[in-house]
Amino acid sequence: MSAPEPRSAALQIPETVHSRRWAILTVLLFSLVVVVLDNSILNVAMKTIAQPPPTGLGSTQSQLQWAINAYTLVFAGLLFTSGLVGDRLGRKKTLIFGMLVFGAGSLLSALADSSGELIAFRALMGFGAAFVMPSTLAIIANVFDRDERPKAIGIWTGTVGFGIALGPIVGGLLLQHFWWGSVFLVNVPIVAIGVIAMAALVPDSKDPLPGRLDPVGVLLSIIGLVLVAYGIIKGGQLADFTAPESWMTIVTGVVVLGGWVLHEHRSDHPAFDIAYFRDRRFSASVVAIGFVFFGLVGVTFFSVFYTQSVRGYSPLQSGLLMLPLAAAQIIFAPRARLVVARFGARAVCAAGLALDAVAFLGFLLLGTATPIWVLEVVFFLMGMAMAHVMPPATVMIMSALPREKAGSASAVNNTFRQVGGALGVAVLGSLLSTVYHSGIDSHLAAVPGLSEHLQQTAGQSVEATLTVAQQLGSAGRALVQPANDAFVHAMHVTATASAGVAALGAVVALVFLPSRTSQEPPAHEQERVSVRSEG
Template identity: 30%
Template sequence: MTAQTTPPATAAPPDRPASAWTRSPWATLVAIAFGVMMVALDGTIVAVANPAIGASLGASLAELQWVTHGYLLGLAVFLITAGKLADRFGHRRVYLVGVVGFVASSVAIALSSGVIMLVAFRIAQGVFGALLLPSAMGLLRSVFPPSRLGRAFGVFGSLIGASTAAGPIVGGLLVGSFGWEAVFYINVPVGAVALGLGLWLLAANRPTDAGGRLDLPGIVLVSVAVFALVWALVEAPVVGWTHPVTLVSLGAALLLGLAFVLWERRPEQPLLPLSLFADRSVSIGVVLTVVMAVSLMGSLFFVTFYLQGVRGLTPAQTGMQLIAMTATMAVTSPLAGRLLDRVGAKPPTTAGLLSGSVGMFLLSGMDADTGVLYTSAAFLLLGAGLSLVMTGATAAIIGNAPVRLAGVASALQQAAMQLGGSLGTAVLGAVMSGTILATLPGHLAAAGQDVPSAAGLAAVQSTVAQGGAVVPEGAAADVAEAVTRASNLAFLDGLQLAFLIASGLLMAGAVLSLFMRAGRMEDDQEAPVVHV
């Protein structure tokens, strides 16, 4: 086993225009802000738009999940490759290509006339988002010295966290005023600003790993493996976890993933150097990013159905209900970054996981009459906790990677987050569906209503999982009320169990975070690359 060190992160950045402002590393952060927010926003903005999309295009719950998963699929499958492309051809160039493609695909989504077309363009949108995110984070890694990376990642995490949490708010306002298409058209002005700032403020394009070769076998193996994994996560809640489609997809993901790991030990310039994982903080940071994304994406997906379906709120009211999370994430991440520069990633990450666990536990106690103060307190704890985790885990992964692999390390962090998002909606969705099928008959019987057959329950499960109820045509008012009440109780049974599981995952993550390396990075610290 031999060790090789990379140049320190304090190496002079690429030449910039003459003004003092554009020479500052903070100019880079300003330049990428709108692009980063645009990508993060689109991960959750459709959460509030899902009911409107379903009603407009006649989509089922499974198809609505694909509207979300298609985007995450494009991101997850292409992220590692995009990170390598950014290191190889330059972060600035790849970032600008990502911005242009993201806006173009957003317009195509808004113009879609059917669910299949919409999902296809959502996948394309995710691919361009994959080009954009690692290159943006790579730009930060290359211009900020290690002693100030915490602050940079804090602001970066604030942009991602606040945009992710703001998605339901912005989406609610846009859907309520202009229709679901507006949540995609909004990317046109935002993307124009992102492109303009990028052309003005970003330094001249300079690859950080110009001599690197593209590991084509590695690209194929990891892309197909991730695709198979996400496909299994999407299809399992629909066809079942023991269905041949699910088992074959999971088996393919496992075998191809193993083949990828074995292959990456062979080439001199692998797509994803396995030496990155020799640092335990990097490895733990990846796991904690997955745990954080499971809780964030899983909770946002189903809490909107709760607020609109069970509580009867409008899309705009639903968005405003989540403002406690949005505001908290926006404020907490920069503070976490400053703390991280002083004490390292371990303390804020552990504290964030504990706070998020308590927030999810409170959300697991919601019922049909839960008040605003209770839910706001839960969202406040969840938002503060997840923003701390996002900042700490990001710094643990990227801050401990060599500058020349900044794009790959950034892609690794983002891939963990996107796969966690898919895992969250799939697994929590499976918990929701299974619980509804188990408890709905009892609630209907208690309300004096006929219990459907197994086939009948399967037919109504999708509607109940969206916070709705299948009321018999022509039913009297008291019957309609009883069926709706029973359906809402079954939905809440599933929601409470799913959120309780998410709370437990965050608590387990808090224990794992205690094994992260203590201390903070210094300006003269170099991230080692160990070739195994």
């Protein structure tokens, strides 16, 4: 990496902002944790919400899936647009707006009286979160000098991984002592404190020369991203990406995004300059991030079923088992810049993705009675791998664009992260379900008196099989071990596929990423950045 540069006038960072940059980062991480945490905290509350009132809402499996997917769909669809809004209107304003909407959605979700209300309020939370994520990274790019920015971004990426791992732990603790709505209500005081701190500490910044609005480009990006995300989610729900409702929606979304690219290329005032993707460090970095989250989110999704359904751990214990993943993020992500400085971004990202593949193959060591410390080692390796891919890739994305376009750069980063994660859950979840069903089907058919309807229901997942087995009493006990064995086999197949994707990402990093991170945009571009202190 290049040598540190003195903080010059060209960077346009006032001393009042520079002196409190670490306090600003702390506030930004506060908002980041609550958004990322809530994206994973709901998973452990599924069983409780599915129970009849007053314990839960009596939600069906489909309603529970949409309670998760409504958030993801709106979040992914609006990320790019929210980045543009931040660049134009000001990132601080956008951040506070997003936090307030997210807080309101959290309160309403906690008080929801029906599954339909919960789905709608989760969508509102996704709307708010979409304006928070890009703003945090864009503000970091505008309050830290070039030499300190990799460290700040490393802390930011470590916090993302920490939040993903922390969600199940916090959810398990809350459900152990309070009602299901507490997993949402806990966000409200955090949001209130965060907004007050943002108003007092965080400076505002925006693109001083945003140009004319491009409503057609904005609309096409929203429609295209929503269609792609919906198709991915639907394919995962149906466990069949050949279903017309899945592949036709994805293809339509890709076509719309293709039209968006063509429109942006021809427009004299594009919402986003497509030429940025000609920069290899930019395009390869966003692909690397997509690969990382494809595996991370997909694997953590099925590992919860392994620890709870197969191994019998409680939701809280299952969450605590993910602590090594969070610990590795906290330890290595802020220090990744030092490894990059010595070996170069290409080598570090490729090695990180290769280690990710090795960690996924570690799941092949897990059986129905394997010592649980083996899983802990696998999680630690996953966290270490991610911590050496996300920081350098994010730094390259943010440095590839002028800093006045930081909101757009952050939005692209988060869009690929979110779509990669959604694709990981959908594809790996579908593969897991298909392999499991083929493994348990013959055992279900051998159970005397089990109707065809119950066979189909029980074959959907290991949890469904164990539920039916419990209902059958003594006749169902013979299903428990085959169900566990079928799931472990399906997990092995899915983990192998994950390893293959990570290995492909390592090849992409080796071929397309530069060996060293390039310089930032020239000073004459940086001089256009406007950062002003408020309050």
